[in-house]
Amino acid sequence: MNPIGEKYLRKDSLPFLWCPGCGNGTILAATVRAIDQMKIIDQVALVSGIGCSSWIPVYVKADVLHALHGRTMAFATGLKMSHPNRKVIIFTGDGDCLGIGGNHFIHAARRNIDLTVLMVNNQIYGMTGGQVAPTTPLAAKTKTSFFGNPEDPFDACELAKAAGATYVARWTAAHPVPLSKAIVEAVSHEGFSFIEVIAQCPTQAGRLMYGISDPGALLDFLKAKTVPVKQVQDKNAEERKGKITVGTLFHDTERTEFSKRYFRMVERSKEDV
Amino acid sequence: MAPIVIDEEWCKGCYLCIHYCKKDVFGKSKKRNARGYPLPQVLAPEACTSCRNCEFICPELAITVEKERAR
Numbered sequence: 001m002n003p004i005g006e007k008y009l010r011k012d013s014l015p016f017l018w019c020p021g022c023g024n025g026t027i028l029a030a031t032v033r034a035i036d037q038m039k040i041i042d043q044v045a046l047v048s049g050i051g052c053s054s055w056i057p058v059y060v061k062a063d064v065l066h067a068l069h070g071r072t073m074a075f076a077t078g079l080k081m082s083h084p085n086r087k088v089i090i091f092t093g094d095g096d097c098l099g100i101g102g103n104h105f106i107h108a109a110r111r112n113i114d115l116t117v118l119m120v121n122n123q124i125y126g127m128t129g130g131q132v133a134p135t136t137p138l139a140a141k142t143k144t145s146f147f148g149n150p151e152d153p154f155d156a157c158e159l160a161k162a163a164g165a166t167y168v169a170r171w172t173a174a175h176p177v178p179l180s181k182a183i184v185e186a187v188s189h190e191g192f193s194f195i196e197v198i199a200q201c202p203t204q205a206g207r208l209m210y211g212i213s214d215p216g217a218l219l220d221f222l223k224a225k226t227v228p229v230k231q232v233q234d235k236n237a238e239e240r241k242g243k244i245t246v247g248t249l250f251h252d253t254e255r256t257e258f259s260k261r262y263f264r265m266v267e268r269s270k271e272d273v
Numbered sequence: 274m275a276p277i278v279i280d281e282e283w284c285k286g287c288y289l290c291i292h293y294c295k296k297d298v299f300g301k302s303k304k305r306n307a308r309g310y311p312l313p314q315v316l317a318p319e320a321c322t323s324c325r326n327c328e329f330i331c332p333e334l335a336i337t338v339e340k341e342r343a344r
Contacts, residue, residue: 001280001283001334001335002280002328002331002334002335002336002337003337004334005334009334014283015283015285015308015333016332016333018332019285020285020286020287020310021285021287021288021289021332022287022332023332024332025331025332025333025334026329026330026331026332028332028334029329029331029332029334030329174330176329176330177329202287214288215287215288215289215292216287216288216289216291216292216293217292219289219292220292
């Protein structure tokens with residue numbers, strides 16, 4: 001275990017439950033590095049739902065709330081409103097965030113409440129055996145779509161932006177250093193921050209959808225599809241097709257954050273009485 | 274050259290370190306750990322440039338690239 005792991009992980013609950021070569025461990029390390037850099041380990045509250053990626057905070061020696069399936073945003077909103085000084089970081093998967101908890105997600109983004117959401121997108125329901133998820137690409141073969149997925153996938157970043165999130169970024173598990181930087185940026189940003197992390201799932205997505213079960217090759221395959229946002233900023237949708245834009249996609253510091261506005265209203269109502 | 278430590282207890286043998294090392298410092302080892310996972314080994318420590326790619330990518334946090342004192 002490297003020094004950062006020694007310092008921040010619950011060693012009694014190791015080993016991690018993930019399959020060999022899973023991207024969640026890399027994301028855990030990137031998050032812990034960001035927390036270490038900001039020195040906020042006693043200020044954070046980590047919230048997670050159900051799924052492979054929702055096991056990330058369980059291993060961190062910090063305050064952790066393991067919530068119901070899809071209800072991470074609801075739990076985190078309550079936590080943030082009762083403890084406004086906490087830095088709440090949410091770990092959720094693509095199914096947990098967009099499938100089961102889709103409505104909670106868009107409403108948390110609409111309120112622009114100061115939460116940091118790390119959505120790990122492995123493009124499949126991995127823990128339950130490889131079913132079609134809201135982010136599974138069109139025509140991809142999974143256990144529940146033998147002839148190819150007939151549905152179009154969600155673009156989670158566009159959805160977050162449209163719903164009102166004020167910080168939106170996307171990275172992959174092959175970019176651990178920029179991801180760490182993005183987490184620092186997102187936690188320090190006041191407002192709803194959303195980071196989509198595309199991770200490799202060699203056991204389900206790799207094997208079923210792409211026919212690649214080697215984690216390194218799969219990660220290379222995913223990384224090859226990415227293109228930095230600066231390169232495609234002024235290109236139209238046609239040229240962007242089939243590419244995954246990575247980088248900070250949207251950052252708005254103008255909009256007021258929800259808990260600030262709310263507590264200001266509370267103060268004002270006290271003065272009126 | 275920097276000393277690289279692989280924690281054999283937690284390694285799961287995904288070989289992402291071998292894949293992501295640009296200088297081919299790592300290689301496959303014939304050894305297995307207590308849980309039966311095949312392990313990587315450090316073959317060419319003198320080629321290491323301390324870029325720490327392996328440390329950042331390792332999903333089990335099992336690799337440490339120790340800091341060089343004189344740099």
